[in-house]
Amino acid sequence: MSNVEAASEAVWCEVPVESPKGVQVLPAREVPMGGPRALQVRRTLPQRARTLIGAWCFADHYGPVDVPAIGGMDLPPHPHTGLQTVSWLFSGDIEHRDSLGTHAPIRPGELNLMTGGRGIAHSEVSTDDTTVLHGVQLWVALPEADREAARDFQHHAPEPVRIDGAELRVFLGSLAGETSPVRTFTPLLGAQVDVEPHTAVTLSVDPGFEHGLLVDAGDVLLDDTTIRPAELGYVASGVETLTLTNRSDGPARTILLGGPPFEEEIVMWWNFIARDHDEIVRARQDWEAASERFGSVEGYAGRRLPAPALPDVVIAPRRNPPRRADRARS
Template sequence: MSNVETEPAELRCGAQVDGGQSGEAASGVDVLAARDVPLGGPRAMHVRRTLPQRARTLIGAWCFADHYGPVEVTAGHGMDVAPHPHTGLQTVSWLFSGEIEHRDSLGTHAFIRPGEMNLMTGGHGIAHSEVSTPATTVLHGVQLWVALPDEHRSAERDFQHHVPEPVRVDGAEIRVFLGTLAGTVSPVRTFTPLLGAEIVLEPGASVDLTVDTAFEHGLLVDSGDVRLAGTVLRPTELGYVAPGTGALTLVNESEGPARTVLLGGPPFEEEIIMWWNFIGRSHEDIVRARADWESSSDRFGHVEAYPGNRLPAPALPNAVLTPRRNPPRA
């Protein structure tokens, strides 16, 4: 799902780790804890938001990570996110269970299913809706955003669908939906080098993965206890590894399977302003995007066949929005 908070928080990110929220192990793995975020009203679906946070705003160009479920879906109480806008980013949808119907202002009508990736490019402006299907009984997955570099942040709207073939390496099953890993290359187009992969480890399995030394990486644990470079990560935690590492060792410390999502990319050096569903470079960018959405301008187009009203934009904060920054690298 997308960010449907009615009062989206503004984070001013600095060099200090947020007390109690994350910590750096002796191995050099920074452990990031998620925060619980309700999306919607009294019966809102809750998600665990790992990015952005005070300790880290981006991993490569990955700028937003929501992790949700498994949650049982009953009649009338599944995911129902009305048409809403995006600018300056790409959305990456990846499910572990359930099914979501996607419609956008390109005219795309597609489904998000386990093991299948949907990537949507917002660029200058796009709108879409997301609704869990009647066949869904358990909803479980991740919603990720990628910041577009300045030269491409007004790119044309686009939608790509990809079903990666699983590969097995030393007791691990890997599905690479973006980038390159374990000899597998995703054909999906991105505007910066990226890595995105689901890795499921058998009980007690250990796998060594060769990675790009120019990339920073984040390993999000969905289930099981996974040791990354000597640091144990519990479910919902994300382990961050700075650039300079050419191999990552993952060990499943659990008696059952462990599922993880590995994200990576070269450090994204541009400062961004991210508010609600917009990414810009200035306060004025956000103000303009919000005004365009509220005035129903052609910038975002129209989502057909959604049985309801679109989402209104939240009120802007009574302050100038400022860029989010990662901690300085040592």
């Protein structure tokens, strides 16, 4: 997915709420995202209060969208550097094309992971037979040693697993005895967790990971804290279990993300992740010049997406706030 905001580097959001047990509630903001009638998405990462959860650095949540009435997704070829894109759908179908030559569907319950590395381009278009479009688009920052990795594309359809009144689909990392075969450059967790009505499930998690729970549907307690639909609940590293309680009369659907704290500062602008302003400038210049750095996307019926104008200031690194243990020592 492309970030098509004209000025995405300066964002001021609501102050998040932190519960007594340390669960931080990160609200979403609505952003128009391409399409003839501008598909609206709800963005929880990045924001002022938190840039990353592990290496997860971008989280867009959209739908359910009535495609015939509102319009679907039509994102022209656009570039990425320094990241991996993670596409995960609840309903609908999207056609993916990239400069590796990949032409692949994105379907509900199936992971598509694309590695940008030094540079890749892709397009995403909802299919003609899609009536309801609903899902998430996530980005993962690549670490310094791998951020110019070769372009790559991986697909995985995880089998659903039932435990204690919940159904899990583990698309990255390991959870509840299930491990995804998909390769990543830092340890990560990504899973859809659906919880039955009026049911609680306790999950054993890696204490070295920090976690984020994005709620799609349902009234969900993350430990002691209510996370409402479109909100993201954050839990710092150091916990060994997470309890999800669905207080709703219907099923709850969530996306659980995790990874060890990502200690590198990143510079993030438009669709590029870098380490300083000058790298961003060069990436933009290369895209506008149709450089071979990004390659070309074949089969998209239209023009590629132009880069927005750069801001008149030096783009500063994005930093997470200090962890609670660090704040206690200061």
